[in-house]
Amino acid sequence: MSSEADRSSWHPDSSPVIDGRGRNVMPPSEDESSDLQLSRVDALPGDAEFGLCLTHDVDRPYKGLRSLYYATQERPEYHLRTALSSSNPYWQFGEIMQLEAELGVRSAFYFLNEQHLLTDRPASDWLSPSNWVQHLGRYDITANEIASVIKALDAGGWEVGLHGSYHSPDDPDRLREEKHALENVLGRPVTGGRQHHLRLTVPDTWRHHREIGLDYDTSLGSTTECGFHGSYRPLRPFDDEFLVFPLTIMDQALPDPGTSFEEARRTCEQLLTEAAENDAVMTVLWHPRYFNEQEFxxxxxxxxxxxxxxxxxGAWVGSPGAFCKELECEAEQGLHAQTTERSIDRTPETVHTESVGGQQ
Known part of the structure; x- marks a missing residue:
């Protein structure tokens, strides 16, 4: 682990940010006129050794008709039974809240407001089987059951964020509508989130996020590989307060803990160790349905x-939104301390001397 002096003088190197498929996602900008600067966060909250940000993408809180599809792939008896049962194995909000409360932590839940394929999308989209798959299981964030969960999470100290829909990365108007709809349910501003399927156009999607009032995004990463992919700290792509939290672990990218738990645990241990040694910030994604022990x-x-x-x-553990707030609070406290110190330096004796000097 680096020293405190190393931490305060940490600066980005010349290496690009690479995603999990080896693609150069965001090269450092050498154009001084560009607003894409690739600076990075240079501090951690408090005296933490490293950071761990916890997130959950609420893609499909209802299994529903998807049970019929899964029944064609494996365990048909189980999946058909869940299709006909009134129970819903994907509804894991209470279980996650209880687990995290026991650990004394809070995470972020990103809610998806997907468009309706038949009423909101052009007819040309109806011809694509992939679009039908994307929209199968769409839910309504204003429905009583979902709205109640959103409010319960917020009341309990969890962060509620935006899961930008499949077609929204290049559509700022759509993103703004989704943000406003979620805020109307939540009753307060939404400050961050992640794009569905990590769909991202760099830097345009981040610029859209910033323009609609988001403080951060967590879409940079891989669905197939775990790792830091070139950055140990959140990025400041426009060299301002807007942050990008690269995704370190997505549940589905890990070795299957159901059949290879020790291998999956070792992968997590290696990344935790790497994070501690480099004062890094890890961001992890566990979909709520993965907390159902029968299926996953x-x-x-x-x-x-x-x-x-x-x-x-010794990690700081919490949601990305809480991370942003703590950095902001510590920056304000630091500014206040500097102002107070300058005031103390101006002692009465110093002020008197200056006044006398001014009279001479």
Whole structure:
């Protein structure tokens, strides 16, 4: 782990930010006229050894008709039973809240306001099978059950954020509408989120996020590989207060903890160790449905272990929104301390001397 002096003087090197598929996502800008500067956060909240940001993308809180599709792939008896049952194995909000409360942490839940394929999308989209898959299981954030969960999460200290819909990365008007709709349910401003399927146009999507009033985005990353991909700290792509939290771990990119728990745990341990050694900020994504032990055995246990292990290693643990707030508060406190120090330096004796000097 680097020293405190190293931490305060940490600066970005000349290496590009690489995503999990080896693509050069965001090269450093050498054009001084460009507003894409690739600076990085140079501090961590408090005296933390490193940071762990916890996030959940609420893609499909209802399994529903998807059970029929899964029944054609594996365990047909189980999936058909869940299709006909009144229980919903994907509704894991209470379980996640209880687990995190026991660990003394809070995370971010990003809610998706997907467009309706038949009423909101052009007829040409109806011809694409992939679009039908994307819209299968769409939910309404204004429905009583969903709205109640959103308000319960907020009341309990969890962050509620925006999960930008599939067609929104290049559509700022659509993003703004989705943000306003979620804020109307929540009753307060939304400050950040992640694009569905990590769909991202750099830097345009981030610029859209900033323009509609978001403070951060967590879409930079990979759906297939875990790792830091070139950046140990959140990025400041416009060299201002807007932050990008690169995604370190997505649940589906890990070795399956249901069949290879120790391998999945070792992967997490290696990344935690790398984070601690480099004063890094890890961002992890666990979809709520993965907390259902019947369909995704081992994932809940692994998530609990990950958070507990990070705490043992001295990590700051929380949501990206909480991370942003703590940095802002510490910056304000630092500015206040500097102002107070300058005031103290101007002692009465100094002021008198200056006054006498001015009379001479």
């Amino acid at each position: 055995p081992g994932h809940r246990k692994l998530y609990r272990w990950l958070v507990h292990r990070a705490q043992e290693l």
